[in-house]
Amino acid sequence: MANKEQFIQHLAEGQVYKNDYIILGTGILDGSPVSGAQIKVPLKTLNRHGLIAGATGTGKTKTLQVIAEQLSLKGVPSVLMDLKGDLSGLAMPGEASDFIRKRSETIGVDYDPQGLPVELMTLSDEKGVRLRATVSEFGPVLISQILELNDTQRGVVALIFRYCDLHHMPLVDLKDFKRVLQFVIKEGKSEIEKEFGQVSSASVNTIMRKIIELEQQGADRFFGELSFDVDDFVRTKDGKGVISIIRLTDIQNKPKLFSTFMLSLLSEIYETFPEQGDAKQPKLCLFIDEAHLVFSNASKDLLEKIEAIVKLIRSKGVGVYFCTQTPTDVPDSVLGQLGLKVQHALRAFTAKDRKAITKTAENYPDSPFYSTSEVLTSMGIGEALITALNEKGIPTPLAHTLVRAPITRMDILTDGEIDQVVRASSLVPKYNQDLDHDSAFEILERKMNQIQEAQEKAKLPGPAPRTSSRTPKEESLLEELSKNTMVRQMGRTLFRELARGILGSFSSSKRR
Template sequence: MSKTEEFITHLAEGQKYKKDSIVLGTGVLDGVPVTGAQIKIALKTMNRHGLIAGATGTGKTKTLQVIAEQLALKGVPSVLMDLKGDLSGLAQPGTANDFIKNRSEVIGVDYVPMGLPIELMSISDEKGVRLKATVSEFGPVLIAQILELNDTQQGVISLIFRYCDVNHLPLVDLKDLKRVLQFITNEGKEAIKKEYGQVSSASVNTIMRKIIELEQQGAERFFGEKSFEVEDFLRTKDGKGVISVIRLTDIQSRPKLFSTFMLSLLSEIYESFPEQGDADQPKLCLFIDEAHLVFSNASNDLLEKIEAIVKLIRSKGVGVYFCTQTPTDVPDSILGQLGLKVQHALRAFTAKDRKAITKTAENYPDSIYYETSEVLTSMGIGEALITALNEKGIPTPLAHTLVRAPITRMDILNPAEIDAVVQNSALVYKYNQDIDRESAFELLEKKMADIEEIQKKAELPGPKASTTTSRRTTKDDSLFAELSKNTMVRQLGRTIFRELTRGILGSFTKKR
């Protein structure tokens, strides 16, 4: 048996799949692509998470595009966080040329250009479906982690959420949170002290500054209603999974907002989706491009929360894929949870680079066909080292792979095409409306105005002044509860307090 035949057999033995799979490319031996050595990924293991890494310009984003395409063709929806703006082309068919046709022929797949169903989404000013969440849905734990608060300040946030839950004060946006902070150190200071103890003004002032910092990164557009329902990610069209492209090109300089959004999304999916166990294919896959933005500015506590969710969300049928330049951008505790590893070329210009390449090579299975550290620096564009998990959870043989070409456009949509996608979206009409209902800010403002009016009337002279004062003081004590009862009838959105409970991360989740 020739070396090539041994190579094909070696790869095939590690990829004996009884269930469905997707083809990423073909194996490369001694620098030459080998026909018949297809590299396949079992759909059954796509909820085991993954990493797509490599230097700038080596083809990471196109590999991400290929995986999302193949999942969509199998009926699996996905969510793509697009920070560079080059994934919207999924909506339009690609262009065939001789180079792509030859590559497809070597890999052993047909190249059929087509556009796929996509949904453009945004958390800022980009066109698309507006993704929002309320402060209440975040909960005290996530809010405290995002604001990077110490233990004392976290206690203040927990107190605020408790007070608002008990008194039916909906925390919808950051304006509500700031107003309650003002209330507990001013008008409501004595009542708070009597029920919960003394609250430090210094802690409140620090929290207020942290909120303002978050607002300066554009968070006021993210917090609010109507809250996005993550079940809307689980859509198919004509048998194809819908690809939700979240356009984040204008928040690269605002990493805290990005990490806030990413963590809230993972938390909401984990809390909302039912347990699925091992299924023949994932329910949903999330691809986080430029993943270093999530981790480089995250506190240790925030990293622990991300790690916890990544470990647990697999049982919900959800796979999470990180796309970044080097594996070292992702914490070791999370790297250890990843099943699929796609490593594009790395560049070695400094001693530090060479050490990083050596360390990266040690993270991959040994191969009798490759010197991994050498292959890492010699691969061309559209080539990658790939290892995944087979259906038994065993890593497949490491393979230098020629990755197949995307069947959709390898470029962005023009403004007219973006407008067409947005106009044809049913979700735009569902979510792109501003709702500013009565929440904590309005209720507290009304309460203070009513108290002032009562106090003014109580000061009027008359024979029954003392009786009136007593009666109105009693009315003042119950005024807030009555106001709350009346406004609760008119509340809109998903934050319906009687139907919600706190989840494991302190965020709101519906009872089922």
């Protein structure tokens, strides 16, 4: 049996902090919690991202809740993407049962049940602050990656954005985007050809089908006005960080919408927030529950974009935390960027499960006190293996940890309580109104009506329909010429693309 004093000393060597920190629990040795072996994570390193993993029912969502609570108490706001609807209880105090008080005494922390400042948000028609963004803010690069377009189709999208910029036609929602696509190959075909060259109808039709596919996942409700200002995520109330809970229970089966929103949020935060440098605590932390939905359905381009953001966004004082079942759900390129790792129990029911456990164990530092693969399958609910970064950026010793209990409610809010939180919100009146300002759709409709009225007034017939007598070989040649035209056009619009920012979307200064 290992010596407790040696165990405490082993953990303490990596956890001597000059600045503030949060306490996640206490170390466990030989199956028993050890008093005086608190597991601490410095606030200074919480912008280095993290992972919360574990099998269903092992307590990873409650660990996420604990971290968000402790951040709020330290004045750090957070954003929680809640796909299961488990996190709304953060707004109400927990219950101080004898079991929870005894657990807190063992860990060496006070148990002070309290509700925390919470803002409920939604992408759909659920109760809460409506989150929206405009198509223009996404920009042609990000829109093309989300729609998974090829190079020729991306050229058409770049043309669309360029045309709308030149003619002052805002692309607000998907209705605007589709109307401009129709204009390009119908009413405005001759105008477009004079300015940009021929545009392939086949490419436009493919883009249109991709947009319809995105609409079927509910994106038509997401794109629009008023665009959400990410600075509204960074708020405090009575010295506590506001916890913004984005309720996503109705889009679990819409992974493209989920990844679209997540990527746009990270892009906007990166472009909007100033460089923070080496601060004593993060400016904001984002928690992405069920993170496998992001990675399992993302294209190669989207994965590369996520990886780039994770690498760069920490300099803005933002930490990103992925909550999923196994570390293998997260690409290695992203996993290698994560500083805090909280691993709850895994279950070995099959040979595949045992291989996954062996691979998972390799992601954690070796410990003289544990066999990591054995601990992974023997931990109880509310226990986890934890390693973090100390203030010098060095990984702390791996610790089998008894995680502290949440101070807020571990159950969800009632409908009446949700209504109460929504009524108290200062953001609901700001964002929960449907705006339909003049944009590309309305401008083009008026333009077409004016042309039609002028033709009728002058009694001029409309243009005769064109007939084609081209051979299939000639049609193929024209298609190839169209592709070359698009490539040249993408070069002509390169400066505009760079102006939209490294991540392919407008900065907040371009907002309407």
